[in-house]
Amino acid sequence: MAVIAAEGRVLHRVLGAMNRTACDGQNRQACGTVHTAQTKTSWGGRCQTLYALVNGEDVFASAEQYDLTGVLDGRPVRVCGIGRVLSRPSQSGRDHAHVLVERLFDEGARQGAEIGLLFSNTGNGDHLVGDFRTLRFTNVTLRVAESPRHGAPMTMVRGGEERDLAAIVAMGRVRAKPFRFHFDRDVDFIRYAITTKRLLAGVGPPEVRQLQFFIAEEGITAAAYVVLSVVGNVWTLEECGDRDPSGARVGALLQALIAREPGMARPIIRAWLPSGFLPPQITITSATPSTQTVRMRMLDRRATTPALSSDDVLFWRDDLL
Numbered sequence: 607m608a609v610i611a612a613e614g615r616v617l618h619r620v621l622g623a624m625n626r627t628a629c630d631g632q633n634r635q636a637c638g639t640v641h642t643a644q645t646k647t648s649w650g651g652r653c654q655t656l657y658a659l660v661n662g663e664d665v666f667a668s669a670e671q672y673d674l675t676g677v678l679d680g681r682p683v684r685v686c687g688i689g690r691v692l693s694r695p696s697q698s699g700r701d702h703a704h705v706l707v708e709r710l711f712d713e714g715a716r717q718g719a720e721i722g723l724l725f726s727n728t729g730n731g732d733h734l735v736g737d738f739r740t741l742r743f744t745n746v747t748l749r750v751a752e753s754p755r756h757g758a759p760m761t762m763v764r765g766g767e768e769r770d771l772a773a774i775v776a777m778g779r780v781r782a783k784p785f786r787f788h789f790d791r792d793v794d795f796i797r798y799a800i801t802t803k804r805l806l807a808g809v810g811p812p813e814v815r816q817l818q819f820f821i822a823e824e825g826i827t828a829a830a831y832v833v834l835s836v837v838g839n840v841w842t843l844e845e846c847g848d849r850d851p852s853g854a855r856v857g858a859l860l861q862a863l864i865a866r867e868p869g870m871a872r873p874i875i876r877a878w879l880p881s882g883f884l885p886p887q888i889t890i891t892s893a894t895p896s897t898q899t900v901r902m903r904m905l906d907r908r909a910t911t912p913a914l915s916s917d918d919v920l921f922w923r924d925d926l927l
Contacts, residue, residue: 607702609709612656612668620658620668623692636809643805649794654927659706667693667702671710672927675790676721677782678912682790686714686905689725689927715905724901725926738901739911741919747892748843748875750860761858766819766831771796773828777847781880781920786912787902788920799924803835803844822859830855832863833924836873843877845922848885857887881917898926 612620621638644650653674659667672687688710693703711722724738771793778796782788789795800819807815815837822830830848834841848856864872878896900921903911 607659607661607666607705609657609659609706609713612658615663616658616660616665617656619665620656620692623668623694639809640802640805644798644802647794647798647801649798652794657706657710659702659709665694667691667706669703669706669710670927671714673714673717673719674723675792676787677790678721678787683721684717684719685721685723685789686711686717686719687723687725687927691724691726711905719905720909722903722905726899726901727897737911738903739914741900741902741914741921742916743878743896743898743921744916745894745896746877746879746890748877749889749891750857750864750875751887751889752861752864752872759858759861761855761862762823763859763862764821764823766800766821766828766833768797770821770828770831774831774847777828777831777849780849781847781883784882785880785920786918787914789925791925796924799845800833803833803924807835818863820859820863822855822862830859832856832859834863839871839873841873841875842923843875845924853883853885854887857885860885861887878921878923880920900926 610616618638621641641656644654654670654672656670657668658665669691670689672685672689674685674687676683676685688707691703691707693701693706707724714722774796775791775793778791782791800817804817807817815835818832818834818836820832820834821828830846830850830853832846833844835844836842846853846856848854860875879890884890902914
C-alpha cells in the first residue's frame with residue numbers, strides 16, 4: 607500500500623466519505639467546495655494536505671495532515687497534526703487508519719516535527735495505538751449579564767476586517783503566554799480558521815448557519831473580538847480575545863450583540879474558555895465534557911510525552927482543525 611496526496615479520482619472518493627463525518631453533514635459538492643477553498647488560503651496552501659492510503663485505485667483510509675507551529679514550555683516546536691481520519695472496514699482485520707496515521711507521523715518526524723497531535727471526537731480514533739496522552743476539554747454554557755432596560759454598553763462595535771488580524775495575533779500571544787502548550791497563531795492561521803467557519807456557513811442551506819466576526823474598537827484599533835457560529839438561538843463562541851486581561855471588553859461586546867434585538871429570546875451561548883479567563887459580565891451556568899479531544903505524543907521515540915492537564919493547554923474551538 608502507498609500513501610499519496612489525494613487528487614483526481616482518489617480525492618473525489620475521499621471527499622464523498624468525508625461529507626458524512628467531517629463537513630458538518632454537508633453534501634459531497636459542498637465538502638469539495640470547502641476543501642478547495644481551504645487549500646487556496648495562504649495557510650492552507652502551505653500547511654494542509656489530504657492524504658490517502660491506496661492500493662492501485664482502491665482507497666483504504668484517508669486523513670488530513672497539518673504542519674503547525676506550537677509553543678511547549680516556552681520554546682517553539684514544530685507539530686504534525688492529523689485530523690479527519692477515515693477508514694473503510696477491513697475483512698483482513700488490518701487497521702488501515704493506524705497504518706496511515708503512523709506513516710504520516712513518521713514523515714512528519716523526518717521533516718522536523720517534534721510533536722504529533724491527533725484531532726478526534728471521543729471514540730473516533732481510540733483504537734489507534736501508541737504512546738498518546740489525551741487532552742480533554744470542557745463545554746460551558748454562558749449567561750451574559752444585561753441591563754434591566756436591555757440597553758447596550760458604551761462600546762464601539764463593528765464587523766471584523768482583514769486589518770484587525772495583526773491586533774488579534776498580538777492579543778492571542780499575550781493570552782497564551784501563561785500556558786505550557788499552545789499554537790503560535792499567526793495572521794495566516796487566524797484567517798484560515800475564520801475562513802473555514804465562513805465556508806461551512808456559506809455552503810449550507812440558506813439562513814441556517816451564520817458566522818459573525820465582531821470587533822470592539824478603541825480609536826482605530828481592535829481592543830477585543832469575538833467569532834461566533836450562530837445556528838438559530840444557539841451561539842457558539844469559536845474564539846475571542848481582549849487587550850484587557852480581565853476580558854471585560856469581550857463581555858461588553860457580547861452584551862452589545864445581545865442588545866441588538868431586545869425583543870428576541872436570549873441566545874444560548876456555548877464555548878470553551880481558557881483556564882483563568884471569565885469576563886466579569888459572564889457566569890457559567892453548566893459545564894460538560896466535550897466529545898472533541900486532542901491526543902498528543904512526542905515523535906522522537908526516546909522523548910517522553912509531557913504530562914499536561916487541561917489547565918496547561920490553550921485551544922480555541924477554531925484550533926481543532
